[in-house]
Amino acid sequence: MQASDSVRRFMFEKLGVRGEIVRLEHSYQAVLERHPYPPVLAELLGQAMAAVTLLGTTIKYQGKLILQMQGSGPANLLVVEYDSKRHIRGLVNWQQGELLEPDMAKLFGAGHMAITVDPQDKASRYQGIVELIEPSLAGCLEHYFKQSEQLATCLWFVARDNRAAGFMLQQMPSTKMAEDDWQRIKFLAETLTDEELLTLDEEDLLHRLFNEDDIRLYESEPVHFHCSCSRERIEQMLNGLGQQEVESIIAEQGNIEVACEYCNKNYHFDCVDATQLFIEGDAGFHSITRH
Numbered sequence: 619m620q621a622s623d624s625v626r627r628f629m630f631e632k633l634g635v636r637g638e639i640v641r642l643e644h645s646y647q648a649v650l651e652r653h654p655y656p657p658v659l660a661e662l663l664g665q666a667m668a669a670v671t672l673l674g675t676t677i678k679y680q681g682k683l684i685l686q687m688q689g690s691g692p693a694n695l696l697v698v699e700y701d702s703k704r705h706i707r708g709l710v711n712w713q714q715g716e717l718l719e720p721d722m723a724k725l726f727g728a729g730h731m732a733i734t735v736d737p738q739d740k741a742s743r744y745q746g747i748v749e750l751i752e753p754s755l756a757g758c759l760e761h762y763f764k765q766s767e768q769l770a771t772c773l774w775f776v777a778r779d780n781r782a783a784g785f786m787l788q789q790m791p792s793t794k795m796a797e798d799d800w801q802r803i804k805f806l807a808e809t810l811t812d813e814e815l816l817t818l819d820e821e822d823l824l825h826r827l828f829n830e831d832d833i834r835l836y837e838s839e840p841v842h843f844h845c846s847c848s849r850e851r852i853e854q855m856l857n858g859l860g861q862q863e864v865e866s867i868i869a870e871q872g873n874i875e876v877a878c879e880y881c882n883k884n885y886h887f888d889c890v891d892a893t894q895l896f897i898e899g900d901a902g903f904h905s906i907t908r909h
């Protein structure tokens with residue numbers, strides 16, 4: 619049995635191709651448990667979680683990778699975040715009662731996909747954007763790689779029965795490989811079935827596809843569902859709203875309730891808490907000053 623909730627890198631030793639296999643089970647279920655999604659969106663969210671894990675694992679930095687799809691269709695927002703501690707969270711917003719088809723352009727209308735590399739060192743923050751012109755998430759991401767990074771990349775995703783999995787092949791930026799080799803590897807990978815991707819352990823999967831190649835398989839790296847929300851962040855957000863706005867909400871509702879959409883955690887601020895926000899609000903926060 620393969621480990622659930624893990625990502626595993628591998629490398630074709632002689633070809634200059636790297637790859638990854640991701641399997642998500644508990645982390646995917648943790649996301650599905652928090653919001654009931656229609657099947658089409660649950661599947662897309664699982665695929666997006668597998669995708670962000672694959673992409674996030676190739677990047678060497680401390681910080682976050684955010685995959686976001688936005689549009690004006692029946693679904694209007696999908697966000698998945700993955701950080702360098704291999705913590706993942708995600709959600710989808712959609713219009714109740716609308717027809718949901720498993721096609722990116724139909725789901726998000728005239729939408730786009732953004733990939734944000736968000737390191738702790740904010741100076742090197744980077745965002746790449748592509749239109750959702752392919753029906754599948756894998757197709758849209760392959761299009762993104764073609765446009766923005768010029769790294770030949772192939773992706774496969776599957777999500778069903780509370781499990782999500784992904785498989786990636788990518789040419790290394792540093793090596794120039796023969797086109798014949800790349801086509802051969804891709805051709806073999808195309809024979810991978812959804813069932814195999816979900817269930818075969820990594821050694822067996824790679825042996826099944828590429829038994830004639832020398833492949834180095836790295837240690838499995840665990841992935842966890844974790845939400846980065848905190849009372850401190852909500853306080854910063856309220857500080858950003860400004861004292862007048864916060865006071866008017868308190869005057870109207872008696873207190874402030876903020877629910878985290880990712881994990882459903884509820885943050886409660888009564889009028890004393892709210893006053894405190896602005897007394898302590900000189901540590902780099904801006905608040906509205908009254909004259």
Ligand SMILES: [Zn+2]
Pocket residue numbers: 845846847878879880881882883
């Ligand atoms: Zn949260």
